[in-house]
Amino acid sequence: MSIFDHKLKEIQSMIEKKEVSVPDLVDESFKRIAAVDGDVKAFITLDEENARKKAEVAQSSGKASILSGIPIGVKDNIVTKGIRTTAASQILHNFDPIYDATVVNKLREAGTITIGKLNMDEFAMGSSTENSSFQKTRNPWNLDHVPGGSSGGSAASVAAGEVPFSLGSDTGGSIRQPASFCGVVGMKPTYGRVSRFGLIAFASSLDQIGPITRNVEDNAHLLEAIVGVDPQDTTSANVPGEHFAASLTGDIKGLRIAVPKEYLGEGVTEEVKQSVLAALKVLEGLGATWEEVSLPHSKYGVATYYLLASSEASSNLARFDGIRYGYRAEGAENLIDLYKKTRAEGFGDEVKRRIMLGTFALSSGYYDAYYKKAQQVRTLIKKDFEDVLENYDVIIGPTTPTPAFKIGEIIDDPLTMYANDILTIPVNLAGVPGISVPCGFAENGLPLGLQIIGHHFDEKTVYRVAHAYEQATDFHKEKPEL
Amino acid sequence: MTRISEDQVRHVAHLARLAVTDEEVHTFTEQLDAIITFAEQLNELDTSNVLPTSHVLNMKNVLRKDESAPGLDREDVLKNAPDQQDGQIRVPSIIE
Numbered sequence: 383m384s385i386f387d388h389k390l391k392e393i394q395s396m397i398e399k400k401e402v403s404v405p406d407l408v409d410e411s412f413k414r415i416a417a418v419d420g421d422v423k424a425f426i427t428l429d430e431e432n433a434r435k436k437a438e439v440a441q442s443s444g445k446a447s448i449l450s451g452i453p454i455g456v457k458d459n460i461v462t463k464g465i466r467t468t469a470a471s472q473i474l475h476n477f478d479p480i481y482d483a484t485v486v487n488k489l490r491e492a493g494t495i496t497i498g499k500l501n502m503d504e505f506a507m508g509s510s511t512e513n514s515s516f517q518k519t520r521n522p523w524n525l526d527h528v529p530g531g532s533s534g535g536s537a538a539s540v541a542a543g544e545v546p547f548s549l550g551s552d553t554g555g556s557i558r559q560p561a562s563f564c565g566v567v568g569m570k571p572t573y574g575r576v577s578r579f580g581l582i583a584f585a586s587s588l589d590q591i592g593p594i595t596r597n598v599e600d601n602a603h604l605l606e607a608i609v610g611v612d613p614q615d616t617t618s619a620n621v622p623g624e625h626f627a628a629s630l631t632g633d634i635k636g637l638r639i640a641v642p643k644e645y646l647g648e649g650v651t652e653e654v655k656q657s658v659l660a661a662l663k664v665l666e667g668l669g670a671t672w673e674e675v676s677l678p679h680s681k682y683g684v685a686t687y688y689l690l691a692s693s694e695a696s697s698n699l700a701r702f703d704g705i706r707y708g709y710r711a712e713g714a715e716n717l718i719d720l721y722k723k724t725r726a727e728g729f730g731d732e733v734k735r736r737i738m739l740g741t742f743a744l745s746s747g748y749y750d751a752y753y754k755k756a757q758q759v760r761t762l763i764k765k766d767f768e769d770v771l772e773n774y775d776v777i778i779g780p781t782t783p784t785p786a787f788k789i790g791e792i793i794d795d796p797l798t799m800y801a802n803d804i805l806t807i808p809v810n811l812a813g814v815p816g817i818s819v820p821c822g823f824a825e826n827g828l829p830l831g832l833q834i835i836g837h838h839f840d841e842k843t844v845y846r847v848a849h850a851y852e853q854a855t856d857f858h859k860e861k862p863e864l
Numbered sequence: 865m866t867r868i869s870e871d872q873v874r875h876v877a878h879l880a881r882l883a884v885t886d887e888e889v890h891t892f893t894e895q896l897d898a899i900i901t902f903a904e905q906l907n908e909l910d911t912s913n914v915l916p917t918s919h920v921l922n923m924k925n926v927l928r929k930d931e932s933a934p935g936l937d938r939e940d941v942l943k944n945a946p947d948q949q950d951g952q953i954r955v956p957s958i959i960e
Contacts, residue, residue: 738876
């Protein structure tokens, strides 16, 4: 058994009793990485020397918070001063950030120790981590399968026991889908809950940073540490921070659950449906009630998302031009040529495809038909959620329509790949919080995830339900054999 | 019917400042055509009286005091620049 199989609370009490030291924890991380990361390939960059130094300092300076001295992995689109940050792109292959993201500052204050930077789809564009320009991360439960994406390294590193928790980012499902595929807990908070300052922007109206952990309680602790309004991010919301972990009472008597019929419909495999229905039984047993509802516009989510996210990306990624940082192409004749060559050589295929789609959707003559139309449909999707949540506490369904697919299986078929996010995308479009918790295993042994969606800024209830379910089941205790 | 032509793809690539090969133009034309065709399912919906979403929260006019604050250090900023000279970032000639 690994020390990381314990909850944070237990690890802290072991540190207090001197059964384990902070340097031991960091050592455990690097030992595990040395043993399994050759197979899993979750990390792009390790910061071993600094991490070990910080562990010594932390050990002697004592406890600052429940997170003190705990090793953490950070998705490689979150900037870390002094640790190379690439967004898994060749255009940033040598980028050395000169400041820390707000979440990284907050974690430093809380006392965590950054072990390294985690693999992802390039600029977070993808659902399998196969679009990384560095390496393909593999699912710890079955190395022939993808870990999901785009936060594939974040989910796989936690599932593989390399770190007890990690940070990911979620634009259309990029925390929840890999958490589901890897059998761990992944939370996408309400839009605006966590500062995006220092998150390399993909689609600014949808992106949100969130925690990936082995259990719900630790997830709540980690989110508590990173929330809050930030003058550096004007979209961060000025709402009071909350004690999410304190809300885990295990009591969900009288909870009203909505189950959208679209989330158990076409394209969702039978075993996924059955796992969700079984989970609803467990929740009923705990005193909750559920009813079938409709989110009638959810089938338009994928199309809406790809137009909006790609449009925003085409604008956000304009900054990568080979001038101020990152890769610069050789032999350009003039400035325009330099931009074009740098971007052609620096970006991968999926990133180029989305920049092209977004540029098209925003171009003169097409803006109204595509971009504006998608923003209008976004309003309808958001209203679906508002209407349902008027009468219910949470919405529950699967996180993904299928368990993890094989590496290489759908990488050449963008539309099939995009359809993977059909159940997670509407949540980002509406800006509400959503979590994925383990809810069983497919016949082939791969994990399945239950998605719990709440009201804006009501992460508390989402966590309470997720925790009550987790306490009543044993799925989160299973670990992959590596 | 194709939604997008190879000439349009070349135009969009220029707007996006992406150099593309003939082969890429061909592939992008096919793929973008498929994605745009897929996206046109949104036309099934009547949105004539629907306001576009500008922000998912009821948040507007986020203001701060107009106060000066130190910016980034020049040396730090130049650290990542691929080409530089005399404390400035160097680029190919802009004026022919």
